Amino acid sequence: MFTGFYARDAPPSGILDAATIAAQGLPTDSLTPQLTISAGILSAVATLIVLFRLYGRAVILRVVGWDDYCVIIAAVLALGLTGTMFASAHYGLGQHAWMVGYANIEMILKYGYPLHILYILSLGFSRSSLLLQLIRLAPTPRLRKAFWFLFGFSTCFTLAAFLSHALICKTKPYLFWESKDPTADVRTGRCISYGTLQLVMGVINIFTDFVVWLSPLQIIYSVRLPRSQKVGLFIVFAFGGLVWISAIVRLYYARVAAKMISENITVDPTYRALPIALWSNIETHIAIICCSIPTLRPFLRRLLPASIIPTSSSRSRSRYRANDQSYPYELEGVEQFKKLKPDNTAGTSRERVVDV
Structure with a gap:
């Protein structure tokens, strides 16, 4: 798509020698x-x-x-x-x-x-x-x-x-x-x-x-x-x-x-x-x-040590045990998204752990 001359006196190959580049003041960076x-x-x-x-x-x-x-x-x-x-x-x-x-x-x-x-x-x-x-x-x-x-x-x-x-x-x-x-x-x-x-x-x-x-x-x-x-x-x-x-x-x-x-x-x-x-x-x-x-x-x-990358909180685990719910497995791993969902039967809220 790009053809034609892009410098004065360009040869058929399109490549100028060092002397011509210097004479025309062309950059070489x-x-x-x-x-x-x-x-x-x-x-x-x-x-x-x-x-x-x-x-x-x-x-x-x-x-x-x-x-x-x-x-x-x-x-x-x-x-x-x-x-x-x-x-x-x-x-x-x-x-x-x-x-x-x-x-x-x-x-x-x-x-x-x-x-x-x-x-x-x-x-x-x-x-x-x-x-x-x-x-x-x-x-x-x-x-x-x-x-x-x-x-x-x-x-x-x-x-x-x-x-x-x-x-x-x-x-x-x-x-x-x-x-x-x-x-x-x-x-x-x-x-x-x-x-x-x-x-x-x-x-x-x-x-x-x-x-x-x-x-x-x-x-x-x-x-x-x-x-x-x-x-x-x-x-x-x-x-x-x-x-x-x-x-x-x-x-x-x-x-x-x-x-x-x-x-x-x-x-x-x-x-x-x-x-x-x-x-x-x-x-x-x-x-x-x-x-x-x-x-x-x-x-x-x-x-890394668990102190740097903590695992699921014991609070979440105990909350599930208190409600007789099996603790949800870590589906995919990175950040645990914990969303409160209303528990109409127990009158409390429980956390659902969903991993990215």
């Missing part, structure tokens, strides 16, 4: 380390957290749910996304175009095609994982129905975004990276406008992330918990706000890139396109981390 370092660190952290989650649930609790399967798929797709970014960095993403050349620019765009698809799918499965957790924990049927609606909406949106990007040039995806005139391709109907697609999907994505990642706060507010635990849970799930903040920043840079394409501005595309990949990486991995942190309690309970 690189943003590539920002991408590779952040992608490597976030990928490692997200993978470890998912492994800790699976150890706690599959090995310790011996309970694995659909939310765990979703986060596994999201993590695998995120690893693919990270690999794609490293491959793009190898060809010069983050460097100035006059140091990269036309052939490498085409390779970067070629990797940009699966990068968009992996980003969409990984984010979609992360949202599904969180929503499936919320459906299980919803204290009322009304909330459960609301979360099922959000799950259906998120699934439909993910599918629509996937198909829109996969078929951006219909049955000729190679036009995404080989097109000589993207504007003409859009005008003749050969491709969908990249800018319009990014704007529409980006706005819906931000709205969906905003609703989904703030939904747990409703459950935390409606259940009975010690104040310290409730504040901690508020902080953990509010941290998910970084997901939609990252989506906003990514949309801004995607719009900048779309403007460059629509106006055939080909000045330094490899340098200017890096923020899109950077923020896509941040958003994807933060989503995986945030939907997994609340499920780490079984692992942390095994790893």
Whole structure:
């Protein structure tokens, strides 16, 4: 999509020698380390957290749910996304175009095609994982129905975004990276406008992330918990706000890139396109981390002393024994959501322990 000259007197290869770069006063700095370092660190952290989650649930609790399967798929797709970014960095993403050349620019765009698809799918499965957790924990049927609606909406949106990007040039995806005139391709109907697609999907994505990642706060507010635990849970799930903040920043840079394409501005595309990949990486991995942190309690309970990660309170156990109720098993482990339910027969209140 990016062709043409981006520096004065550029040779056919598009790569300028050091003397020409110095004579024209062109910059030679690189943003590539920002991408590779952040992608490597976030990928490692997200993978470890998912492994800790699976150890706690599959090995310790011996309970694995659909939310765990979703986060596994999201993590695998995120690893693919990270690999794609490293491959793009190898060809010069983050460097100035006059140091990269036309052939490498085409390779970067070629990797940009699966990068968009992996980003969409990984984010979609992360949202599904969180929503499936919320459906299980919803204290009322009304909330459960609301979360099922959000799950259906998120699934439909993910599918629509996937198909829109996969078929951006219909049955000729190679036009995404080989097109000589993207504007003409859009005008003749050969491709969908990249800018319009990014704007529409980006706005819906931000709205969906905003609703989904703030939904747990409703459950935390409606259940009975010690104040310290409730504040901690508020902080953990509010941290998910970084997901939609990252989506906003990514949309801004995607719009900048779309403007460059629509106006055939080909000045330094490899340098200017890096923020899109950077923020896509941040958003994807933060989503995986945030939907997994609340499920780490079984692992942390095994790893750390009981004084640091307390188990179920003796008060709750004695309350159940007093009412001749068997103490509810810890279903899935992280934070115990304790909701008071009226006991019409005993005239007292009893606690129900539901784990994430």
